Amino acid sequence: MPRNEIELDPVDFVTIGTVGPKGKRLFHLQGGRGSEIITLVLEKEQARALAEAIVEMLDDLAVKLPEVSEDEVNLSRWDMSLRDPIDPMFRIAQMGLGYEEARNMVVLVAQELVASEEEDPALVPEPQVVRLWGTREQMRALSEHTLQVVRQGRVDPKSNGHLTYYWI
Numbered sequence: 428m429p430r431n432e433i434e435l436d437p438v439d440f441v442t443i444g445t446v447g448p449k450g451k452r453l454f455h456l457q458g459g460r461g462s463e464i465i466t467l468v469l470e471k472e473q474a475r476a477l478a479e480a481i482v483e484m485l486d487d488l489a490v491k492l493p494e495v496s497e498d499e500v501n502l503s504r505w506d507m508s509l510r511d512p513i514d515p516m517f518r519i520a521q522m523g524l525g526y527e528e529a530r531n532m533v534v535l536v537a538q539e540l541v542a543s544e545e546e547d548p549a550l551v552p553e554p555q556v557v558r559l560w561g562t563r564e565q566m567r568a569l570s571e572h573t574l575q576v577v578r579q580g581r582v583d584p585k586s587n588g589h590l591t592y593y594w595i
Contacts, residue, residue, distance in 0.1 A: 431553050431554070431555045431556065432555070432556045432557075433465060433555070433556070433558070434558040434560070435458055435459070435463065435465065435557075435559050435560065436460075436532075436558070436560040437560045437561055437562070438458040438459060438460050438559050438565070439459055439460050439461065440457075440459050440506065440510075441457070441458040441459075441559050441561050441565055441566070441569050442456075442458075442507045442508070442569060442572060443456050443469075443474050443477075443478075443569065443572065443573045443576055444457065444507070444509035444576060446509070446513060449579075453468060454468065454469050454470065454471055454473075454576075455468060455469070455509055455515065456468075456469050456474070456477075456537065457509050457513070458535075458557075458559040458561075459510060464510055464512070465557055465559070466509075466512075466513055466514060467515055467516055467517060467519050467537055468515045468519065469518070469519040469522075469537075470519075471577060473519060474573050474576065474577055475573070475574070475577045477522055477535075477570075477573065478570040478571075478573035478577070479570075479574075480524055481524065481566050481569065482567075482570050484524050484526065485497065485533075485563055485566065485567055485570075488526060492528070495531055495563075497563050497564065497567065500564060500567045500568045500571055502572055502575075505568045507568065507569075507572040516539075516555065517539040517540065517555055518539070518540045519537045519538065519540060520541070520554065521537075522536060522537050522538070523536040524536070531562070531563065532560050532561065532562065533561055533562070533563055533565075533566045534560050535559045535560075536556065536557070536558050537556070537557045537559075538554050538555075538556050539554035539555040539556070540554070541554045
């Protein structure tokens with residue numbers, strides 16, 4: 428597999444966490460297997476959308492494949508903290524989810540945001556791609572944890588970094 432494609436199959440952990448104070452938090456998606464840790468940067472709304480997409484996919488799978496049961500996730504049993512070093516490989520442009528029924532595994536695919544001023548498409552570098560394979564339970568835990576992390580921010584995200592005036 429070329430170096431611009433990394434696959435951790437399966438991951439030992441997958442999580443989303445933040446670094447920085449409210450209003451200036453930087454969101455990170457992180458997965459690891461053994462001593463290899465992959466850290467990627469994503470936007471808050473990307474984290475929220477990912478969490479919601481995981482819930483939707485897993486709920487659909489529960490209806491389509493009732494024989495593959497999934498118990499409720501108890502987040503207190505999971506270590507959802509970011510691991511050191513938090514050294515991001517790239518910023519995520521887009522993500523996708525997939526499911527392999529034969530192994531009962533979910534794959535989270537993240538593609539790098541490539542910004543280039545090149546006019547010739549042949550000169551634009553290929554984006555890096557990371558695939559993180561996990562169990563349905565791991566992905567359910569990721570989803571529930573991510574929604575908690577997103578809710579920990581400011582009440583009105585539109586005020587992020589903006590001065591608000593109040594008239595009395």
